[in-house]
Amino acid sequence: MADITVRPMAADDAERVRAICQAGLDDGDASFETTAPTWAAFDASRLSDHRLVAVAGDGTVLGWIAVSPTSTRAVYAGVVEHSVYVDPVARGRGVARLLLDALIGSTETAGIWTIQSGVFPENVASLALHERAGFRVVGVRERVGRHHGRWRDVVLLERRSPVIN
Known part of the structure; x- marks a missing residue:
């Protein structure tokens, strides 16, 4: 991982971010969505201060993380939902953990x-990545939505900051 760095996501990353997202969606276990959002939709729905990319030494974006x-409501200003996606060729190299740790620091x-x-x-x-990063299972929403014609459950995870009181 020494050759992988994390930096803020830029508009120039849009094509790679969308391609990595689409690869995750195509695998079938990343989201109810089936098509990666346009950059305009992505940009409008994610908080700009907490969008990060993991980049290889040659400048290739290997993965990304962002929050919505x-x-x-003001009472929920300190609660965000995140998404993390890693290029299939970079999986198993610690990219998602690197991104998640950086996001935790940022938030x-x-x-x-x-x-x-x-x-x-x-x-x-x-699920294992999130557990290692300090997330806990809050519950399971059973048959919460249909995906490719079948009902899917969703495990709800959260990480409560130990430093924000």
Whole structure:
């Protein structure tokens, strides 16, 4: 991982971010979505201060992480939902953990006290990653939505910051 760095996501990363997202969606266990959003939709729905990319030594974007607000209500200003995607060729190299650790630092610096996510139970790698990063299972939403014609459960995960009181 010494050759991998994390930096803020830029508009110039849009094509790679979308391609990595689409690869995850194509695998079938990343999201209910089936098509990666346009850059305009992505940009409008994610908080700009907490969008990061992992980059190889040659400048290739290997993965990304970003957060969305969970609510417009002021009481939930410190709660965000995140997504993390890694290029299939870079999986198993610690890219997602590097991104998640950087996101935790970024959000805690900004006073965000909870990061949450919903993960399909079949995505065991993501569940293990989140557990190692201090997330806990809050519960399982059973048959919460249909995906490719079948009902899917979603495991709700959250990480409550130990430093934001």
